[in-house]
Amino acid sequence: MYVKTERFRPFEKKLWLASPTMHGEELQYVREAYDTNWMSTVGANITAVEQLAAEQAGVKYAVALSSCTAALHLCVKLAGERLYSRPAISHGTLEGRHVFCSDMTFSATLNPVVYEGGIPVFIDTDRDSWNMSPTALERAFALYPDVKLVVYAELYGFPGNIQKIRQICHAHGALLIEDAAEAMGAFWADVPCGGFGDYAAVSYNGNKIITGSSGGCLLTNDISDANHARKWSTQARENAAWYQHEEVGYNYRMSNVIAGVIRSQYPHLEAHIAQKKAIYDRYWEGLRDLPVQMNPFDQTRSKPNYWLSAMIINPEAMCGQVRSDSEALYRPEHGKSCPAEILEAISGLNAEGRPIWKPMHMQPMYRMHEFITVNGSGRAKTNAYIAGSTEDIGADIFHRGLCLPSDNKMTAEQQERIIAVIRACFD
Numbered sequence: 553m554y555v556k557t558e559r560f561r562p563f564e565k566k567l568w569l570a571s572p573t574m575h576g577e578e579l580q581y582v583r584e585a586y587d588t589n590w591m592s593t594v595g596a597n598i599t600a601v602e603q604l605a606a607e608q609a610g611v612k613y614a615v616a617l618s619s620c621t622a623a624l625h626l627c628v629k630l631a632g633e634r635l636y637s638r639p640a641i642s643h644g645t646l647e648g649r650h651v652f653c654s655d656m657t658f659s660a661t662l663n664p665v666v667y668e669g670g671i672p673v674f675i676d677t678d679r680d681s682w683n684m685s686p687t688a689l690e691r692a693f694a695l696y697p698d699v700k701l702v703v704y705a706e707l708y709g710f711p712g713n714i715q716k717i718r719q720i721c722h723a724h725g726a727l728l729i730e731d732a733a734e735a736m737g738a739f740w741a742d743v744p745c746g747g748f749g750d751y752a753a754v755s756y757n758g759n760k761i762i763t764g765s766s767g768g769c770l771l772t773n774d775i776s777d778a779n780h781a782r783k784w785s786t787q788a789r790e791n792a793a794w795y796q797h798e799e800v801g802y803n804y805r806m807s808n809v810i811a812g813v814i815r816s817q818y819p820h821l822e823a824h825i826a827q828k829k830a831i832y833d834r835y836w837e838g839l840r841d842l843p844v845q846m847n848p849f850d851q852t853r854s855k856p857n858y859w860l861s862a863m864i865i866n867p868e869a870m871c872g873q874v875r876s877d878s879e880a881l882y883r884p885e886h887g888k889s890c891p892a893e894i895l896e897a898i899s900g901l902n903a904e905g906r907p908i909w910k911p912m913h914m915q916p917m918y919r920m921h922e923f924i925t926v927n928g929s930g931r932a933k934t935n936a937y938i939a940g941s942t943e944d945i946g947a948d949i950f951h952r953g954l955c956l957p958s959d960n961k962m963t964a965e966q967q968e969r970i971i972a973v974i975r976a977c978f979d
């Protein structure tokens with residue numbers, strides 16, 4: 553069989569999509585935690601992370617937690633309590649309420665909505681930013697005027713017009729939760745991501761722009777909300793000599809050891825972003841005469857952190873590709889390619905690429921949920937998408953797009969080999 557990329561030798565050591573980049577100083581704070589025996593969920597590293605996270609996002613308070621998912625969960629609970637007060641032992645702050653959610657994101661953005669009994673309604677994606685479409689959100693409010701909560705994620709660290717999203721939310725009396733897990737260090741209109749939401753969350757998961765191996769922070773400007781989140785995260789203990797409880801709690805606090813790693817990663821944030829930008833620029837340069845585009849963004853207002861470089865193939869250059877719920881098949885064609893072929897070629901190099909995050913409205917568990925598109929056309933029924941169409945934009949980007957190896961430690965030479973393999977897919 554004709555194999556376009558057979559001639560390429562694999563890397564000896566696997567090249568990851570995005571792996572932790574350590575600098576050595578991390579050990580100093582970890583060591584300090586060890587030497588002083590602050591090996592639990594209290595200590596100087598946690599206090600330092602909370603200060604750094606709040607400063608970085610330009611908000612007043614940060615609460616250090618075990619993950620961004622935990623942070624989002626407490627964001628949802630705070631919003632739910634503010635909007636619809638519930639009895640303290642209720643598990644479902646949002647029980648039966650519709651919540652507008654980003655469609656093109658990782659499931660952790662909206663899992664907490666479901667933990668709290670909310671019903672996600674998915675909002676289609678803006679073609680020019682791959683983030684939630686403000687036009688589709690306006691349509692959603694026209695269809696569901698009672699909705700009071702929007703959960704919005706910044707995809708791959710390339711901010712869209714979240715200012716407009718915030719205006720729309722506030723015009724409809726709705727609160728905005730900003731999931732900035734992928735976007736720490738990015739800006740929209742000179743405002744840092746994490747600084748737009750009524751509540752926001754950032755992630756220190758191992759693949760993020762800076763990491764503690766895991767961890768996350770909840771961000772807010774309201775001190776009573778910050779204190780409430782901190783209390784929930786430590787099993788909701790009341791101020792008493794014994795274990796006294798008035799509401800349900802969680803074991804969500806960040807460890808002081810992990811905080812030691814995160815604390816010493818912050819000074820490297822700018823350098824990590826510069827490395828990610830160089831990766832994005834090299835792909836842009838190396839692929840620019842192919843029928844593909846890189847992650848789109850507004851060149852004047854959006855300042856990405858370039859966390860994950862991704863590309864999308866022009867419709868006329870797509871070879872045949874079909875996907876079931878777990879497998880992809882494609883038909884090689886001269887002069888054309890598709891994500892399945894390119895991902896196979898990248899994997900053949902011993903490197904890691906990944907399909908675009910599969911939109912939530914296409915996930916089996918959400919098939920029956922409402923999906924609001926830009927023009928009201930609904931879910932795509934086939935693999936035949938129309939270029940630039942406003943019909944099911946998320947499905948179209950998923951069909952034609954893929955994430956490229958974006959590890960900070962990838963050398964320019966290694967990246968050249970990845971670019972050469974991608975180019976060969978279009979032979």
Ligand SMILES: Cc1ncc(COP(=O)(O)O)c(C=O)c1O
Pocket residue numbers: 619620621622657658660661705706731733734754755756757766767768
């Ligand atoms: C958009 C988005 N939201 C939330 C999360 C969850 O973050 P964490 O792993 O810190 O819980 C992730 C990634 O892991 C993410 O990419």
